[in-house]
Amino acid sequence: MxxxxxxxxxxxxxxxxxxxxxxxxxxxxxxxxxxxxxxxxxxxxxxxxxxxxxxxxxxxxxxxxxxxxxxxxxxxxxxxxxxxxxxxxxxxxxxxxxxxxxxxxxxxxxxxxxxxxxxxDLTDEVRTSAKPPAIAPREECFRSSDAPGDIFADSTLLQRLDVRMDPATCGWAVGRPSGAGEMRGWFGLADGRDPDPLSLLLAVDALPPAAFELGVTGWTPTVELTVHVRARPAPGPLRVSIATRNLAGGFLEEDAEVWDSADRLVAQSRQLARAPRPKDLAAGARPS
Amino acid sequence: MxxxxxxxxxxxxxxxxxxxxxxxxxxxxxxxxxxxxxxxxxxxxxxxxxxxxxxxxxxxxxxxxxxxxxxxxxxxxxxxxxxxxxxxxxxxxxxxxxxxxxxxxxxxxxxxxxxxxxxxDLTDEVRTSAKPPAIAPREECFRSSDAPGDIFADSTLLQRLDVRMDPATCGWAVGRPSGAGEMRGWFGLADGRDPDPLSLLLAVDALPPAAFELGVTGWTPTVELTVHVRARPAPGPLRVSIATRNLAGGFLEEDAEVWDSADRLVAQSRQLARAPRPKDLAAGARPS
The missing domain is CATH 2.40.160.210 (Acyl-CoA thioesterase, double hotdog domain)
Known part of the structure; x- marks a missing residue:
């Protein structure tokens, strides 16, 4: 392309x-x-x-x-x-x-x-203690087109992204979620455009919900999403890791980190989302 | 009292x-x-x-x-x-x-x-994978009144709080920051009032900046603070853990988790703050 x-x-x-x-x-x-x-x-x-x-x-x-x-x-x-x-x-x-x-x-x-x-205008000082996520090489990752058909059938977003999910965090796709509530993947735009601060706002919310890896596969509509953009991303593919730690009371949080090709932590986000209701799960998890 | x-x-x-x-x-x-x-x-x-x-x-x-x-x-x-x-x-x-x-x-x-x-109105479902922080017993923790005098001299906030910091995360107070960028402590109001959702908004921003444990002891004014209140806190002291992972470009993030006496994760927060400028450090870290 x-x-x-x-x-x-x-x-x-x-x-x-x-x-x-x-x-x-x-x-x-x-x-x-x-x-x-x-x-x-x-x-x-x-x-x-x-x-x-x-x-x-x-x-x-x-x-x-x-x-x-x-x-x-x-x-x-x-x-x-x-x-x-x-x-x-x-x-x-x-x-x-x-x-x-x-x-x-x-x-x-x-x-x-x-x-x-x-x-x-920001200083060049970097004292980040966070480490880039370990993600399988791109060629070993799952593409969106590999994903199970039903949930992605009418998701046009996936045709515009070049997302490659680490197989180690895709147990949910074959009915064996890890229980860790974490996913990692490579992120790019399908037409090859390089990342910029605005596309980072898309990158933090583009992977499947981390809750899938808890075995919670339903609609998790976002209530609130906050993104910190911390550096202008270098050209090339991004690495995105997402995680949820607190699924409780019908809500869950999801954190995302986005790393650029120069190993810089360029964005951090957190969202509050609704957990799927039991009836959503039964009905196939469509938004109303 | x-x-x-x-x-x-x-x-x-x-x-x-x-x-x-x-x-x-x-x-x-x-x-x-x-x-x-x-x-x-x-x-x-x-x-x-x-x-x-x-x-x-x-x-x-x-x-x-x-x-x-x-x-x-x-x-x-x-x-x-x-x-x-x-x-x-x-x-x-x-x-x-x-x-x-x-x-x-x-x-x-x-x-x-x-x-x-x-x-x-929330459901009773709790599938939180996060674990309460390990904090030293209250009687072994540092009180605000134990803290070095200079930075706290005109901090009236500390008289209204009953904060007890885990000594393991207070190396900064004796010039030996751990480098981990983490702090933990017990939090209560000095007059013994039990926590409620509004006082959780105070609890997430009441400990010394986590950056102190990176050796960065200066004024870190908050640009933005987001708090998720996830459950009504049970009576009794709260446990608060804070951490920063990404000090870069003159800014840093700080995450906080607040746990209640029933071991429930009742609040999560993240803030974006300005890192101290070199001249602030030299001048003693006062806000302008």
Whole structure:
């Protein structure tokens, strides 16, 4: 496949925003980024994040949080931003991504609050104690197309990603989850576009739920997702590791770490998600 | 000391909010919750969180994020809330905590977005793989009053807390940081009030910075703090463990876990903070 370049790829086209008034943008959410029937939360966050990158005086999301209110659908969307504070090194803003019901009623999909800065202004100091995840070589990993058919049948997202899952963390796919609640994989965009801070917002939410490796294979809709982007990623494939430690009370958290080809920890995320309800499990885990 | 009860303690009085108009509240930030010269971010978050608990139809913060804009000071504050969405099981809202400059100009201190629910409505299912931290018995731990004088001299917060730090994670206090970037301790309110969901917002941000155990002892102002409250805490002392893994580029993350006396993981948090600048270290690590 031809190598797409930064700014001219499926991801860039499908997260593009058009400025309408100061602080207000429109977008057209693409059907190409869905999991089961819902648009991926990392995709909608990246779209809102691109609007904030335009609205704020700093380009990169240092910390960005989204609360998911209603499921986003392919089609037109509006993004209203508010600049909360602008400083010399960082600025803070909010974004509301809205769509429209059949009768024209506005329905908000996600509410975002974020602090942006310029990753190029950061110091070179790295004292990270975290270590890159050990992942099997790419050629030994499972591709999405190897995955069991049912759950991925109408997940267009997977055609736009080049995700390769470490077989050691894919026991769930053959009915033998490890019980550890951890997964690891390689992440890239299918058209070969290199990662940038906005595509990291997608990378943290693109693997199957870590809960699958606990034997919990159902719909785990995200309530809230926070991403810290810590460095501009080097070109090349990313490594993503995800884990859940606290499945309780009908909710679970999922942490993700994203490492670039230069062994730099470029993003950390945590989300709070709903655990599948027993009736969801019985019904085949479709979103309502 | 007499045992204070829930609703009638220093913490409750100092985080009290008064409703002025629908969705708008006032508070008086107390000087009693400062670290060095700045009010603790967990304290201001708990105050904004109490306003949201009043404004939203659900009482408990399931996921709450604050972006810290300017340092809060003791004195009057206003809290404007917006109800973004109300659902059957959860509702989402925002809060802006503001104060006033000498000339009356409004200055925003923190912007909050949160999803609230009712912890009493959650299922009893617990499949947590996380384990409570091993902490030395309370009587073997360091109290705040044992700590080196300089950095704590004008930290009124410490008089209102009953924090006991595991000596194994306090090498920094005697100039021998472990290098692991981890700390553990017991947490309670000094007046004996039992924990509740709002006091958990304080507990996650009340220990010394985990970076101290990396040998980085300076001011680490919080940029953003997200807390997931996962269960209503049982009465009795809490155990808090904090850790940082990614000190890089002038920023660091800090994760906290809070366990209650019934061995339940009741809160998880992550914050993004600025690492001390070299000149801060040289000057003794005071906030500007």
């Amino acid at each position: 031809a190598q797409a370049s930064l700014g001219d790829s499926e991801f860039d086209r499908d997260t593009a925003v058009t400025r309408r008034t100061p602080g207000t943008y429109t977008a057209v959410l693409s059907p190409g980024w869905s999991i089961i029937r819902a648009l991926n939360g990392g995709y909608t966050l990246a779209t809102a994040g691109r609007a904030l990158s335009r609205a704020l005086p700093h380009p990169d999301p240092f910390s960005i949080t989204a609360h998911y209110l209603t499921p986003a659908a392919p089609g037109p969307a509006g993004i209203r931003t508010e600049t909360v504070r602008t400083g010399r090194t960082v600025s803070t803003g909010t974004a509301a991504l809205v769509q429209y019901a059949q009768d024209g009623t506005e329905v908000e999909r996600l509410r975002v609050v974020a602090t942006y800065g310029d990753l190029d | 007499a045992q204070a009860s829930l609703g009638d303690s220093e913490f409750d009085r100092d985080t009290a909010v008064t409703r002025r108009t629908p969705g708008t509240y006032t508070a008086v930030l107390s000087p009693g919750w400062s670290i060095i010269r700045a009010l603790n971010g967990g304290y201001t978050l708990a105050t904004a969180g109490r306003a949201l608990s009043r404004a939203l139809p659900h009482p408990d913060p399931f996921s709450i994020t604050a972006h810290y804009l300017t340092p809060a000071a003791p004195g009057p504050a206003g809290i404007r809330t917006e109800t973004v969405r109300t659902g059957r099981t959860v509702s989402t809202g925002t809060a802006a905590l503001v104060q006033y400059a000498q000339d009356g100009t409004e200055v925003e201190r923190l912007r909050v977005v949160a999803t609230y629910g009712d912890l009493d």
